[in-house]
Amino acid sequence: MEPLGWIEIITRVLYQFTSVWVALVILFAVSAAFKRRLGLYGKLFDSPIGMIGFALVMFWVFTGVFGALDLIVTHDPLSQVSGMKNKVPGTPLRGAEAGDYAWYLLGGDNLARDVFSRMVKGAWVVVQIAPLATLFAFMVGITLGLPAGYYGGRLDTFLSFLANLILAFPVILLFYLLVTPEIVNTGVPNYMAAVLFVFPIVFLAVLLNSRYYTQPKFRTPLLIGVLGVAFWLYLSLISTDGYLVNSKTITIPALPQILDLFDIPGGILVVFVSVVFVNSPTVFRIVRGLAMDIKTRDYVAAAQTRGEGPWYIMLWEILPNARGPLIVDFCLRIGYTTILLGTLGFFGLGLPPESPDWGSTINEGRKLLSIYLHPALPPALALLSLVLGLNLLADGLREESLKD
Amino acid sequence: MGLFILRRTGVMILTALCLTFIVFFLTNLYPNLEKLAKTQGNFRMSDEAVASWLGNNGYLQPLPVKYGQWLGVAPGWTHETDEGITGRCLRGTATAEEAAAAPRFCGILQGDWGYSTVFRDEVSGIISTRLGLTGKLMFWVLVLMVPSALIVGVLAGMREGSPLDRSLSTFSIITTATPEYVSGVIFIAVFASSAVGLKWFKGTATSAMESANFENFFLPVLTIALYGMGYIARMTRASMTEVMTAQYIRTARLKGVTFRNIVMKHALRNALIAPFTVIMLQFPWLLNGVVIVETLFNYKGFGWTLVQAAGNNDIELLLAVSVVSVIVVLATQLISDIGYVYLNPRIRIS
Numbered sequence: 001m002e003p004l005g006w007i008e009i010i011t012r013v014l015y016q017f018t019s020v021w022v023a024l025v026i027l028f029a030v031s032a033a034f035k036r037r038l039g040l041y042g043k044l045f046d047s048p049i050g051m052i053g054f055a056l057v058m059f060w061v062f063t064g065v066f067g068a069l070d071l072i073v074t075h076d077p078l079s080q081v082s083g084m085k086n087k088v089p090g091t092p093l094r095g096a097e098a099g100d101y102a103w104y105l106l107g108g109d110n111l112a113r114d115v116f117s118r119m120v121k122g123a124w125v126v127v128q129i130a131p132l133a134t135l136f137a138f139m140v141g142i143t144l145g146l147p148a149g150y151y152g153g154r155l156d157t158f159l160s161f162l163a164n165l166i167l168a169f170p171v172i173l174l175f176y177l178l179v180t181p182e183i184v185n186t187g188v189p190n191y192m193a194a195v196l197f198v199f200p201i202v203f204l205a206v207l208l209n210s211r212y213y214t215q216p217k218f219r220t221p222l223l224i225g226v227l228g229v230a231f232w233l234y235l236s237l238i239s240t241d242g243y244l245v246n247s248k249t250i251t252i253p254a255l256p257q258i259l260d261l262f263d264i265p266g267g268i269l270v271v272f273v274s275v276v277f278v279n280s281p282t283v284f285r286i287v288r289g290l291a292m293d294i295k296t297r298d299y300v301a302a303a304q305t306r307g308e309g310p311w312y313i314m315l316w317e318i319l320p321n322a323r324g325p326l327i328v329d330f331c332l333r334i335g336y337t338t339i340l341l342g343t344l345g346f347f348g349l350g351l352p353p354e355s356p357d358w359g360s361t362i363n364e365g366r367k368l369l370s371i372y373l374h375p376a377l378p379p380a381l382a383l384l385s386l387v388l389g390l391n392l393l394a395d396g397l398r399e400e401s402l403k404d
Numbered sequence: 405m406g407l408f409i410l411r412r413t414g415v416m417i418l419t420a421l422c423l424t425f426i427v428f429f430l431t432n433l434y435p436n437l438e439k440l441a442k443t444q445g446n447f448r449m450s451d452e453a454v455a456s457w458l459g460n461n462g463y464l465q466p467l468p469v470k471y472g473q474w475l476g477v478a479p480g481w482t483h484e485t486d487e488g489i490t491g492r493c494l495r496g497t498a499t500a501e502e503a504a505a506a507p508r509f510c511g512i513l514q515g516d517w518g519y520s521t522v523f524r525d526e527v528s529g530i531i532s533t534r535l536g537l538t539g540k541l542m543f544w545v546l547v548l549m550v551p552s553a554l555i556v557g558v559l560a561g562m563r564e565g566s567p568l569d570r571s572l573s574t575f576s577i578i579t580t581a582t583p584e585y586v587s588g589v590i591f592i593a594v595f596a597s598s599a600v601g602l603k604w605f606k607g608t609a610t611s612a613m614e615s616a617n618f619e620n621f622f623l624p625v626l627t628i629a630l631y632g633m634g635y636i637a638r639m640t641r642a643s644m645t646e647v648m649t650a651q652y653i654r655t656a657r658l659k660g661v662t663f664r665n666i667v668m669k670h671a672l673r674n675a676l677i678a679p680f681t682v683i684m685l686q687f688p689w690l691l692n693g694v695v696i697v698e699t700l701f702n703y704k705g706f707g708w709t710l711v712q713a714a715g716n717n718d719i720e721l722l723l724a725v726s727v728v729s730v731i732v733v734l735a736t737q738l739i740s741d742i743g744y745v746y747l748n749p750r751i752r753i754s
Contacts, residue, residue, distance in 0.1 A: 161415070161418075161419075164419065165419055165422055165423060167688075167733075168419055168423060168688075168729075168730050168733045168734060169423065169726075169729075169730075170688070170691050170692060170695070170710070170726075170729045170733075171692055172692060172695045172696075172707075172710065172711075172714075173427075173710060173714060173722075173725070173726060173729065176710075176711070176714030176715070177427065177430045177431070177714070178430075180436075182433070182435035182436045182438075182439050182717070183430065183433065183435070183436070185435045186433045186434070186435055188430070188433070335581065339583045342583060342585060342586075343583070343585065343696065346585045346696065346699075347699070347711070359585070362585055362586070362589055363585075365589070366585075366589055366592070366700065369589065369592050369593060369597055369607065370592070370596065370597045370598055370599075370607050371597070371598060371599060372599065373593045373597060373599045373600070376589050376593065377589070377590070377593055380585075380586045380589045380590060381586075381590075383583070383586055384581060384582050384586050387581040387582075387583070388577065388578060388581035388582075390581075391577050391580060391581045392577065395577065
């Protein structure tokens, strides 16, 4: 069979993304039709920059999701095909059978795996981890930042000192200290996960309790239900095979395996924890600054005069009014988390070496960069376009939220 | 002001102490020590051999004692074997007389930064050579980054919404969205690989350690500079647009001052206060970029040393690296605070 020309490669790649294009068109058509009823999200469709950013982001989100469903990938991202090592884009698959896709669209890497499929699968790694890690970092930052800004004083001094301490670490040194197999063996990341993942539960509990404590009949069942589910998720999250830590020296039992809802592979949990840990001090500082600013407003004084509790004021008066900057920062921070994940992969930390995430792929591809470009460039451009999309989206949101 | 600086220095020392203790704790966890023993001895050591190696080299003492020894507030350990005496303050095995002559305390307070197990050399010597190399890199990064970022920011900010503003803003967003390991890979692919064939620059900067020239040093410098540049440019632009809408600019315009003079004489000085802080706070970020770029271009500076030390659990080198980076981070924060007060007359007088 003939190798493909550039035009044919591009057409075929675009064709592989068909499901993504369809999903994008539907999403944009629906959103644009109802944009007046959708609040800030709808207003995004008035700003061209925001729309381009949103399109780029959603392109990678759909790619990740459909890639995980095996709609886009042409080959298995881990299987090696003999004779395809470092082959240029468009090389026909040697010994292709009837069911196989007949080409390596973007070529093969130095272990003869399909670059295109690995890039698509890499999107799924990012889409899984980055938004969720950022969300957790926000929970931690908000739960600690609001009281620090609202109360001030000793609490603020102490928490700010801790935040500055973490920020003074060079990120890469911190990753090297936390994400090596030796440290994972001691269970330090598991303890950190156990501490960090408590914050969302605390946040939910305080949020609901401060709102509904005047109606105990409604509050008590609500809290029991929500916290029960949250606690179950928490235990499933931190326990693997029925243990919190299971090493040679220490064994701490946690949730029995029958009740364990899902298992997170060890490498991913460590990466997740360290990314949350690195991001939360910055979120803390932002929330603290916003809380200090907003607590001087009249509506806060009004709530204080009404006799509302401090947590009600923080979570139901201050937090909703700080949402603009926080949403914008959330978008930017997902981008930053993506960059951090890439950095981890680039230094070969955390994720298993054969993992198709973009950082690891770039790291592998760079070793032969002076001869073969095609293994390193697709993941690099993919990461670039996703982060660029998030930055543009944040810019569009900032512009639109400033308009009213 | 004096009190302010004093207090900040106190906080800085406390932070450095906490931080080094955390690094000390994590590097001294038993699996890490085991790895160190195996890389130093041999990989097939039995558990007993590992334990005895660690005992002979003073790693099995309690953590606070070891930390005290590193700081220089506790006397260094000594260990007697058949061949002679080993100890913290001795290099290799020594005889009893040599051991008696050696100082009792040798920590960083005495100026002894310890011995690197990877490079088999004094830590202080390694750190100073590597910092010198990174200093050279950083100097050229700043020379390239700061003026171009300020020019881009001022040009974009002087007429908000103009086509020039739009294109320059897009450019700065793209640079902030490109981490060093992406831009570096793209630059090497385009300018240095034989596949594209331009071959304008070299893909490694190893030769730049002795003699840096445009060909082997421009790509690493550009890679670090670009990532930091977008952010500074955006801050400059924001501050410039704010100044351009101020009352005194309108007054100047109504008086008939030319646009050129308004920008150069009235707006520029006021617009450059905010970017100053941002530039100083960029240093910790640049440190990160330095680690990535030095690994990518194989330039054996401070960041490269960090990766080597961390990858091989070289405890004392890693501690020295973290002390240096903490000092860099906190000192730039201090300078940016003082500089902000000094540059801004509204704060200085009140």
